[in-house]
Amino acid sequence: MSDDSVPLALPFLRFADSSSEVTALYRELRKPLLRYLVCLGLSSDEAQDVVQDSFVSLQRHMAVGGTQDNIRGWLFRVAHNQARNRQTSYHRRFADPLDSEMDFVAADATPEKAILEKEKFRRLRAAVGLLAESERECLLLRAGGLRYREIGDVLGLATSTVADTVERAIKKLAEKCNV
Amino acid sequence: MCDFQPKLVAWLDNELPENQAAEVERHVQACEQCRTERDRYEQVSKTFDAYCDAVMSAKTHPNVLRWVPAVSGALLALAATVLLFTWQRPRIDPRPAVTPRAAAAPIQALAAESVLSAEPVAPKKIHRRQAILPVQEQVQQPPAKWQPPDTAVQITIPAETMFAPGAIPEGMNFVAELSIGPDGSVERLRLRP
Numbered sequence: 001m002s003d004d005s006v007p008l009a010l011p012f013l014r015f016a017d018s019s020s021e022v023t024a025l026y027r028e029l030r031k032p033l034l035r036y037l038v039c040l041g042l043s044s045d046e047a048q049d050v051v052q053d054s055f056v057s058l059q060r061h062m063a064v065g066g067t068q069d070n071i072r073g074w075l076f077r078v079a080h081n082q083a084r085n086r087q088t089s090y091h092r093r094f095a096d097p098l099d100s101e102m103d104f105v106a107a108d109a110t111p112e113k114a115i116l117e118k119e120k121f122r123r124l125r126a127a128v129g130l131l132a133e134s135e136r137e138c139l140l141l142r143a144g145g146l147r148y149r150e151i152g153d154v155l156g157l158a159t160s161t162v163a164d165t166v167e168r169a170i171k172k173l174a175e176k177c178n179v
Numbered sequence: 180m181c182d183f184q185p186k187l188v189a190w191l192d193n194e195l196p197e198n199q200a201a202e203v204e205r206h207v208q209a210c211e212q213c214r215t216e217r218d219r220y221e222q223v224s225k226t227f228d229a230y231c232d233a234v235m236s237a238k239t240h241p242n243v244l245r246w247v248p249a250v251s252g253a254l255l256a257l258a259a260t261v262l263l264f265t266w267q268r269p270r271i272d273p274r275p276a277v278t279p280r281a282a283a284a285p286i287q288a289l290a291a292e293s294v295l296s297a298e299p300v301a302p303k304k305i306h307r308r309q310a311i312l313p314v315q316e317q318v319q320q321p322p323a324k325w326q327p328p329d330t331a332v333q334i335t336i337p338a339e340t341m342f343a344p345g346a347i348p349e350g351m352n353f354v355a356e357l358s359i360g361p362d363g364s365v366e367r368l369r370l371r372p
Binding site for chain 1: 185187188189192194219220222223224226227228230231232233234235238239
């Protein structure tokens with residue numbers, strides 16, 4: 001399924017006023033949200049389901065006049081909680097969220113570039129595996145474009161804690177990856 | 180360690196207040212160590228971002244191109260196998276066909292004549308399968324479509340099928356040349372080794 005071809009099938013046509021805002025948010029945030037969920041450890045299908053459910057929740061939230069302050073953080077928090085609810089088993093909960101056996105290199109890469117990319121990603125994957133869960137989640141949300149305050153909303157942390165966590169995680173990765 | 184280094188990541192993420200950001204920026208321009216650290220953090224952030232993209236791409240878009248050569252090769256092999264077992268080469272026999280009955284009687288008669296002749300007969304080695312094949316093919320011809328040919332008919336028959344064991348040297352074969360008339364009768368027949 002293509003990234004841009006997934007329709008927003010929201011069964012709330014009666015909330016026409018808010019649906020246009022939700023549609024705009026969907027276009028903006030669907031891909032970062034999907035990437036965050038996939039990197040968190042969900043399969044592609046599960047991530048698609050969680051994204052869909054999260055936007056349905058957002059539609060309901062806006063239809064009943066819920067607060068629109070930090071709506072990105074709200075949406076990521078809903079998706080994050082749904083993803084964690086799906087990851088109930090111990091193995092899935094603590095398995096390496098970033099798949100280690102997948103072939104990440106682009107198909108059009110030259111052999112030299114492919115080898116370098118694989119090696120770079122191998123070192124990064126090993127370094128990410130050494131991070132604490134909160135550090136990893138902060139980095140994933142930061143890579144999704146969220147601000148520290150929004151990350152704090154998602155994970156239930158103070159903004160200053162998020163800043164410290166992100167800085168610590170980046171330093172660890174830089175040391176382990178020898179960048 | 181420089182005092183500004185703990186603020187570098189937040190500064191790169193535009194999370195510092197304006198006054199602090201300006202201060203860090205001035206310091207980084209003057210401090211080589213902080214510039215090095217800034218470059219490292221930027222590089223790590225880019226690599227992590229690319230890694231997340233690659234994970235998502237690998238999970239949501241399986242690399243089907245990787246399977247194209249294998250699948251196409253398997254399909255080609257399958258097609259070649261099917262063709263090999265289903266396609267039959269059309270059999271074209273340049274020699275005209277004769278009915279077994281018309282061919283057998285004169286052959287036996289002239290074979291006996293040839294054996295009694297005084298001419299030396301040179302042994303001719305003919306592959307058994309090639310020698311028998313024309314007779315077998317003639318059996319498959321439908322009699323209704325048979326047309327008498329104008330040219331002589333040449334039939335190769337192993338000698339051991341016509342003579343008693345020991346009557347002729349072992350391995351000797353004869354070629355019967357005959358012409359068949361419009362009524363199906365043999366008009367001219369010659370047997371040669």
